Amino acid sequence: MEGYLPAPHALGWFVASAPFVVAGSLRLKRIVAERPEAKMTLAAAGAFTFVLSALKMPSVTGSCSHPTGTGLGAVMFGPSVMAVLGTIVLLFQALLLAHGGLTTLGANVFSMAIVGPWVSYAIYRLAGKAGLSAGIAVFLAAALGDLSTYATTAVQLSLAYPDAASGFSGALLKFMGIYAVTQVPLSIAEGLLTVVVMNALSARSVEVTR
């Protein structure tokens, strides 16, 4: 997507994302200072989004996309930490894989490392309040966080490229078809995988023994 957002839009998303990344770094620092043993879990959360965002999967739309893996860390550490971990993943892909892009980094951080994790976190809390089991809560959080990331991408592109005739809403319909619909089965798969990894990580974890 490198160069595909007009400069004012690209800049705007950098400005919107920056405070979240700064706040996330501060929070990350505090977590590591207060609970050094959380480093392992943080590494696992970062590793999970590293793996998932490298896996391009086929979808029912006959096209491919990749999951984001940001829901796991958002549920375990709160959403702000994922702004940092997600940015690292996006930088890796922009620099080494020509995927995502540097000019579009601000917009991608906003959709994948901010909106996705915050939606995951909100869904997780709501599901807990609604009395759903932890497994279902994690599944919904991860799946809807993933989906919301791509819905955000569609919104971002529609803002930049409104349809000549039908404006923003026409463009939104088009970009949602490309991004969000493709993402539906992938986000369900991500939800299931997140539950499995969450189970594996929380099996009588050393951290709670402290």
Next chain:
Amino acid sequence: MTAARKNMLLLAAAGLIMAGPLFGVSGAFKGSDDLGTEAIEATGYRPWFKPIWTPPSDEVESLLFALQAALGAGVLGYVIGRRHEAARRDKTGNHVAR
């Protein structure tokens, strides 16, 4: 149902969801970002910036994607392994009691 069995079922379901479209749907299975950029170029827009470095071939690109997944999976597996070992020691009492 044991936890391990449940995890296997969840993994199998995720696998089916990923594999299903390959057999049930016909399509070119291009990346959604490629379709996105095509839709943008259809409006007449041309990108104003090129990636500063692009993998020279599909082979090198797939190498880097595989490396990314392998690194992530390695770290994740290491942390999960540590947890299990700690839990096992916990259970057998060779470790500080909870």
